[in-house]
Amino acid sequence: MRQLVYEILEKQKKALSLYEIEQQFVNVERSTIFRTLKTFQDNYLIHSIDDGTGAVKYALCDDDCTCKPDDLHIHFLCNKCGQTHCMKDMPVPKMDLAEGFSFENANFVVKGICPNCR
Amino acid sequence: MRQLVYEILEKQKKALSLYEIEQQFVNVERSTIFRTLKTFQDNYLIHSIDDGTGAVKYALCDDDCTCKPDDLHIHFLCNKCGQTHCMKDMPVPKMDLAEGFSFENANFVVKGICPNCR
DNA sequence: GAGTACGTGCAACAGTATTGCAAAGTTTTA
DNA sequence: TAAAACTTTGCAATACTGTTGCACGTACTC
Numbered sequence: 001m002r003q004l005v006y007e008i009l010e011k012q013k014k015a016l017s018l019y020e021i022e023q024q025f026v027n028v029e030r031s032t033i034f035r036t037l038k039t040f041q042d043n044y045l046i047h048s049i050d051d052g053t054g055a056v057k058y059a060l061c062d063d064d065c066t067c068k069p070d071d072l073h074i075h076f077l078c079n080k081c082g083q084t085h086c087m088k089d090m091p092v093p094k095m096d097l098a099e100g101f102s103f104e105n106a107n108f109v110v111k112g113i114c115p116n117c118r
Numbered sequence: 119m120r121q122l123v124y125e126i127l128e129k130q131k132k133a134l135s136l137y138e139i140e141q142q143f144v145n146v147e148r149s150t151i152f153r154t155l156k157t158f159q160d161n162y163l164i165h166s167i168d169d170g171t172g173a174v175k176y177a178l179c180d181d182d183c184t185c186k187p188d189d190l191h192i193h194f195l196c197n198k199c200g201q202t203h204c205m206k207d208m209p210v211p212k213m214d215l216a217e218g219f220s221f222e223n224a225n226f227v228v229k230g231i232c233p234n235c236r
Numbered sequence: 237g238a239g240t241a242c243g244t245g246c247a248a249c250a251g252t253a254t255t256g257c258a259a260a261g262t263t264t265t266a
Numbered sequence: 267t268a269a270a271a272c273t274t275t276g277c278a279a280t281a282c283t284g285t286t287g288c289a290c291g292t293a294c295t296c
Contacts, residue, residue: 001274001275017252018252018253019251019252027276028275028276029275029276029277030252030253030276031253031254031255031275031276031277031278032274032275032276034253034254035254035274035275036274050168050170052168052225054251054252054283054284055251055252055253056252056253074213076215076219079222079223087215087216090213093211095192095208095228097194097205097228097230098205099233100232100233100236101194101228101230101231101232101233102230102231102236103228103229103230104197104229104230104231105197105228105229105230106226106227106228106229107170107225107226107227107229108224108225108226108227109224109225109226110213110215110219110221110223110224111221111222111223111224111225112215112219112220112221112222112223113219113220113222114218114219115217115218115219118218118220119243119244135283136283136284137282137283145245146244146245147244147245147246148283148284149244149245149246149247149284149285149286150243150244150245152284152285153243153244153285154243172252172253172282172283173282173283173284174283174284
């Protein structure tokens with residue numbers, strides 16, 4: 001199961017939702033995939049993205065990704081096709097927060113139209 | 119109703135979820151508040167933030183806010199108390215997207231610990 | 237005062253995430 | 267190798283948020 005889910009994520013360049021992954025199988029329970037993804041996340045194989053569509057999406061981390069703040073990158077959500085792309089070469093910019101705020105994590109989703117939908 | 123909801127949002131410096139607003143009332147239906155907030159949004163009085171907690175939060179726009187991409191600012195979610203703050207003086211940085219991607223909107227949520235929770 | 241428009245509350249529903257439990261499968265151990 | 271221990275899976279149920287249909291009541295209009 002883990003291998004299969006991993007392969008699906010590997011094949012895709014984009015981030016997939018639980019539902020989308022489920023669609024790739026014929027007879028696999030959502031909860032099974034859910035728990036598989038959770039295992040992956042716990043072991044830093046994948047990262048999850050909340051792009052605001054209501055469904056969390058998942059994508060493979062790079063080999064050298066530690067899922068630490070330094071590795072954060074921007075995600076792009078196409079308003080037309082709904083696909084979410086990992087912009088792995090675009091790190092989330094560091095912001096100078098106001099006094100007293102400490103940085104732990106960030107979620108930066110840019111929305112617009114992707115090349116395929118123009 | 120609209121006045122009451124507006125006043126609640128005005129009093130708070132932070133963004134509130136539908137549920138949190140509901141808690142401020144004794145006998146008001148969720149749907150009523152929901153529709154009130156929707157009306158506000160349609161008329162650009164408030165903006166909604168998806169901070170990844172699962173609940174959309176709402177905050178007043180500035181007087182001169184057009185809710186257009188130029189007015190976007192960063193939001194800060196405290197991982198401890200769960201409160202979401204509007205960093206109205208911190209605009210979302212413009213990113214140079216890869217060829218073919220067009221920018222329409224963005225959501226930038228920084229997570230960490232807020233001054234109150236240190 | 238009849239008709240119309242608007243706001244509210246109730247109830248139901250949708251979509252996603254999440255958990256409990258038991259069955260099935262796998263590994264370990266004696 | 268058989269029993270015990272552990273892991274994974276599928277099913278069903280549930281939680282939570284958001285959303286809508288409908289009916290009722292109030293307020294406005296003519």
